[in-house]
Amino acid sequence: MSAAAHLTGLFSLEGRTAVVTGGSSGIGRAIAAALAGAGARTVLVARDADRLEQAAAAMRADGGDVAVVPADLGDREAVRAAAEAVVAVAGEPDVVVSAAGVNLRPPMAEIDEAVWDATMRLNLDAPFLLGQRFGPGMAERGYGRLIAISSQQAHRAFVSSGAYGVSKAALEGLARSQAEAWSSSGVTSNVLVPGFVLTPLNARLQQDPERVAALAARTMVGRNGVPDDFATAALFLASPASGYVTGQSIHVDGGFSVH
Numbered sequence: 001m002s003a004a005a006h007l008t009g010l011f012s013l014e015g016r017t018a019v020v021t022g023g024s025s026g027i028g029r030a031i032a033a034a035l036a037g038a039g040a041r042t043v044l045v046a047r048d049a050d051r052l053e054q055a056a057a058a059m060r061a062d063g064g065d066v067a068v069v070p071a072d073l074g075d076r077e078a079v080r081a082a083a084e085a086v087v088a089v090a091g092e093p094d095v096v097v098s099a100a101g102v103n104l105r106p107p108m109a110e111i112d113e114a115v116w117d118a119t120m121r122l123n124l125d126a127p128f129l130l131g132q133r134f135g136p137g138m139a140e141r142g143y144g145r146l147i148a149i150s151s152q153q154a155h156r157a158f159v160s161s162g163a164y165g166v167s168k169a170a171l172e173g174l175a176r177s178q179a180e181a182w183s184s185s186g187v188t189s190n191v192l193v194p195g196f197v198l199t200p201l202n203a204r205l206q207q208d209p210e211r212v213a214a215l216a217a218r219t220m221v222g223r224n225g226v227p228d229d230f231a232t233a234a235l236f237l238a239s240p241a242s243g244y245v246t247g248q249s250i251h252v253d254g255g256f257s258v259h
């Protein structure tokens with residue numbers, strides 16, 4: 001077998017279907033573009049329909065087969081409806097990437113139940129519900145990849161981690177539980193753990209150049225993350241190449257977590 005054919009066998013997603021929540025922006029968008037670029041029929045899910053269409057159009061211009069499902073995943077019924085809408089446009093998915101997330105940062109003493117619930121619904125409940133909907137079918141078919149985007153705040157408190165850090169720590173626990181349930185049937189579940197990534201999510205913090213530079217200096221690579229850093233890591237986790245990697249929290253952070 002040629003080297004090219006070998007690599008294609010390892011990393012191609014031709015004939016696969018992928019869903020990426022938060023696929024219209026930042027880390028999710030970069031991951032969606034990578035999965036579509038590897039041949040997956042890819043469905044982007046987020047709230048803002050215009051932004052979804054813009055992202056999908058850019059991916060289609062690069063040859064991707066991309067559809068969109070506008071949905072607010074902060075609502076359980078809407079998550080269930082979105083899952084069925086995904087199936088209606090693309091069939092049962094082989095890869096589910098949960099990148100949609102919210103980071104509300106009131107000081108701990110000011111976190112009320114509304115902040116707690118909004119955080120848990122999007123960051124934890126949505127990945128759980130999507131896993132419950134799609135994991136068993138993946139297991140029956142013998143191939144599946146559940147991938148979620150966690151945060152270094154799953155591992156340490158950082159700028160009022162509050163409910164957010166809790167949700168991300170639980171998300172990593174969810175991945176281990178899913179891995180335990182379905183890995184023997186060909187379904188892996190893993191999370192990518194970013195450090196500080198330059199995306200709209202932390203636009204406010206980015207207005208402080210000294211803080212941004214200090215965060216970059218804390219990495220080993222010497223810069224903060226960019227969305228494309230997650231594209232190849234997610235492609236590995238989505239592809240046949242990663243079949244023996246499951247239940248893991250993989251830090252993609254330029255060495256931030258070990259410095």
Ligand SMILES: NC(=O)c1ccc[n+]([C@@H]2O[C@H](COP(=O)([O-])OP(=O)(O)OC[C@H]3O[C@@H](n4cnc5c(N)ncnc54)[C@H](OP(=O)(O)O)[C@@H]3O)[C@@H](O)[C@H]2O)c1
Pocket residue numbers: 021022023024025026027028045046047048049051071072073074098099100101102103122149150151152193194195196197198199200201202
């Ligand atoms: N940036 C960082 O430094 C960093 C660090 C650690 C972890 N993360 C994690 O990485 C993931 C992606 O974040 P990002 O930095 O790429 O942020 P981003 O650029 O702001 O993208 C967030 C995406 O999630 C979607 N989204 C937000 N709320 C939603 C909802 N209720 N229902 C459906 N979709 C929703 C957004 O679209 P709509 O607004 O149109 O819905 C958008 O597509 C998040 O889980 C975040 O916690 C980021």
